[in-house]
Amino acid sequence: MLSALDNERLARIGPGTEMGALMRRYWIPFLLTEDVPDADGDPVRVTLLGERLVAFRNSVGQVGLVDRLCAHRNADLFFGRNEENGLRCTYHGWKYDIDGKCTDMPSEASDSSFRDKIQLRAYPVRERGGVLWTYMGPKEHMQPMPEFEWTRVPDDHRYVSWNFQENNYAQAIEGGIDTVHSVYLHSAMDSHRRLNDWQNEGKDSGDVTKMYRTRENPPKLKALETDFGLIIGGRYPGDETQDYWRFNLFWMPFYTAPPGGGEGKMMHAFVPVDDVTTARWCFTWSTNGKPLSRRHVADLRKGQGVHAQTIPGTHWPVRNMRNDYLIDREEQRHLTFTGIKGTGEQDFSVQEGMGKVSDRTREHLGVTDIGIIAMRRMLLHSAAAIREGAEPTSARSPDAYRVRPGQTMIPTDADWTTHENLQEAIAATY
């Protein structure tokens, strides 16, 4: 649990908040490249960390991310004209380049210098991994971009999607860190029965790792602080001399990856749109050196796996809180734990169900919440540190982000935190 005050400090990310200052030290994914596909194409509304912005791609293909409202008299630039290297306000024709500089002001006399004094709030934009990123913090603290493996693989080795979810970012991160819920929330009924039934364990699976995982529930969890964030290790009984470990990751300030994954890996970003809305990103990438198959990508596009099915032309989920995620109670009784289709939607049902901002003063945390507790502490401490003048290490360690979730065996008598098997298990190839 958290105090009511810490719960607020964790949740609020708007301008002027403590956590908002922390978030503004990191590069933030905010749109897919394909969301702003064309030079001089349609402007796109973006809300990020509680700020209302608009994105547009200029004539030479660069993307701008600027204040939604014109500096003149607050007209909405979403309705603006995306013209020769600038977004022009429809009200009086003021025009801005991607840096927010006013480049034309036809409503003033042609010899006026008023134009030179007008600077729209604008944030730098980079394209990487099929994603548009921005940095919203103080210029002097801007750092190189994080070197996630999925941003470094060839384009056809990756599939990325994102969708809105209607709750504060922090309870979404908690879901991403919390590995134990998978055997409940995301399970089919037979696997659930198996969990409660030692005798059947492992019999119907060719996956030897599954054998270790299901033998004992829950795993022993440990959280290790690193330069990028946290390694959350789950220890399962192995054989006489060694344990089976699974590692899921939390990269500051809002990325998570579960330990699973065979041919491919998957990770999330839970980007705060505003205090009560989150952009949930899903990054799937291949780790076998081969492109994702067309069939696989086609399935992901339809909303397979963690990728949510969204209403065409939007990033809003088809199955959402307003339709009870189209829960099928008959299916819940007989086939799946929730009766809700889709891993993401299953997560939404518990995360949105907590309310817009979960009231953490009422919680009762157990042994499976060790990673969550460590994450909250890291965010709250890092945010408080900025107020004291200390910048976060992780924001300045882009290369440390080159890790991926993994699993391995480690000798029972060894220190897992320093064992070479850990480093090997989470090392990125790209």
Place this chain on the structure above:
Amino acid sequence: MLSALDNERLARIGPGTEMGALMRRYWIPFLLTEDVPDADGDPVRVTLLGERLVAFRNSVGQVGLVDRLCAHRNADLFFGRNEENGLRCTYHGWKYDIDGKCTDMPSEASDSSFRDKIQLRAYPVRERGGVLWTYMGPKEHMQPMPEFEWTRVPDDHRYVSWNFQENNYAQAIEGGIDTVHSVYLHSAMDSHRRLNDWQNEGKDSGDVTKMYRTRENPPKLKALETDFGLIIGGRYPGDETQDYWRFNLFWMPFYTAPPGGGEGKMMHAFVPVDDVTTARWCFTWSTNGKPLSRRHVADLRKGQGVHAQTIPGTHWPVRNMRNDYLIDREEQRHLTFTGIKGTGEQDFSVQEGMGKVSDRTREHLGVTDIGIIAMRRMLLHSAAAIREGAEPTSARSPDAYRVRPGQTMIPTDADWTTHENLQEAIAATY
């Protein structure tokens, strides 16, 4: 009128409020038995006195009413699995019985005692009269259930329905107590004309009591405090030696019955869902010792009489504030006083029209409001008394609830409050 402060004290019923404490001394109807029909069936959302709860029927047919959110990390138990004698959270599999006790916690080690410390807020549930009741107050003040006649008749002598209405409970009770409005709000135009037209009085009706009622308008109203609440007597001129009296009733804390009814009787409960939403219950029962006819019940199910027509699968009225109750102005001009179909919907149009909480500082009360004034005083005094340590008598007088509305003749020179005809007129048969 009330002061702004008393208006707030009357209206607010959430945890920690004065009126909320009073309400929490009484058994409260919260769902129909048929709303939670099956053992291990679908959980049902319930909001009551501002508290978000979930109801479920366990494997042996008992109904639980517990906190909506899991004690672990606030996942919504509405999406839970209703399994062998418990509701299991879909997030990490914590399971609760109908008493809110955590009976399984698979996410913790099997030898952990953490489970024993977890107790979900839970309220006792009883089934009576086709209705599920709960008690939300301090255990030491829990009393036997009220002995309403409609709960005591055989099942096929009764029909019960309920619907939401979008205003504070108190202005709904006021409508239930206020008998005079019937000759306006609920009348057809010809009866209305008759009221204003002495000469036509009684000529077109075989109902002799109607003769007395329509001869003079309005009746003289008196309110009598009793162990169960209030008897509101309406006195009409009778013959030379006696008066015609009609009695409508207010049972604490939110039940009312109009004086009417021939072969059957009808009463209401106006249960506070939250400060601005009310569950309006309608109880129709036969007083002639016979079952209600199938035809009659079929009509009531369709929304006849006081039973509102609701959107199938919900308890929300078809004719509601968002569609102006489908008012037909042509019908209002020529046929009925309101042009709105349905007694209940006619009531909604005036009660919801007052706003979520009626501003009683602006009122101008007249002689017809004597019952309403007495009811407000009783609720406010009883609520204040609890604060002073005095428990309400009515909550401890379940047998006193065995009364029903009625009418009778009483000698003009007698004291109506002690006359045997009053007792006889309102005595329940069952």
Place this chain on the structure above:
Amino acid sequence: MLSALDNERLARIGPGTEMGALMRRYWIPFLLTEDVPDADGDPVRVTLLGERLVAFRNSVGQVGLVDRLCAHRNADLFFGRNEENGLRCTYHGWKYDIDGKCTDMPSEASDSSFRDKIQLRAYPVRERGGVLWTYMGPKEHMQPMPEFEWTRVPDDHRYVSWNFQENNYAQAIEGGIDTVHSVYLHSAMDSHRRLNDWQNEGKDSGDVTKMYRTRENPPKLKALETDFGLIIGGRYPGDETQDYWRFNLFWMPFYTAPPGGGEGKMMHAFVPVDDVTTARWCFTWSTNGKPLSRRHVADLRKGQGVHAQTIPGTHWPVRNMRNDYLIDREEQRHLTFTGIKGTGEQDFSVQEGMGKVSDRTREHLGVTDIGIIAMRRMLLHSAAAIREGAEPTSARSPDAYRVRPGQTMIPTDADWTTHENLQEAIAATY
């Protein structure tokens, strides 16, 4: 820009506010005559200056504008019966005449004098120019109605419509005063190109005034205070000895007219419904002494020109903020500046886009905003003056309102503010 405090003072118009007091010194158009067409017809909901009211036409054709809620117990009089010279509450039959006097109270004894004490809030109503007007201020400050030309022409020389728009009134007035935006927001692409292209100027137009207007952009603006409000003069280069001037007008407290118009003129009222909603009125009238043609009126009814297309049976625009005004980006790229159909809807896109109340602390005003600055100052000063005991001159100068927008040539070396050509250009014929 304004301070945050002045922005609030400008925007808030409810009872008890400073600007609300100013607005309550003027006659206010609130419905079309045709919105309340029939004697004893349907009551109509009206919200004005934040007050919830209901309008009805009595048996002899007079219109009443009274409090929405009954004085008895707050029942909504919109559902009332409009009967023989009074609106009767459906709850207990209390009846009110157009002056708010209670004329029947059948729920009280017939010899009761309670009725005489009941007075519903009521405002005087006048019909003029096809429009219903009211005055909501202190009786002692009520003045004759303003003598707008459009109210004085024969009925078939005029067409009037109104629609809701979802923002504070002040930013709507600003749009009405701001003439410069027309060459951007309301222009087709070819005219826009022309603005940036001196060589093409005037070539494709037979309109000689357009030649002056487009030769230089922007015009030199001046604001002149008058007894009715403001004349905003725009000076354009003419020939060697004289300038071309265009005058648009601001009549206190919320009327504007653009300088354009050939055979007919057009003006607006932006009436505050509440703090965040505005009734935008459009008055089109003929100045050539002839009726508007049937064809012209038919087009205006469909939403041509400034008259917005509304959802049938309502005053809500078809193209609105919830559907992005049905913007057509392809059309925006190639044909029109906005891709939005309708002059009014183009205005809504910038005015509603500013937010419910524009944050004027962020503005950067230029030379084209001189009229807007003068208007804000006049409203704020006049409102402050009332607090000091000084009543506004304009409210007491109904004849000064007999002006219309216009254009003229004025010698370069003359004082435009006193030149007879100005007076002639804006003089009304009727």
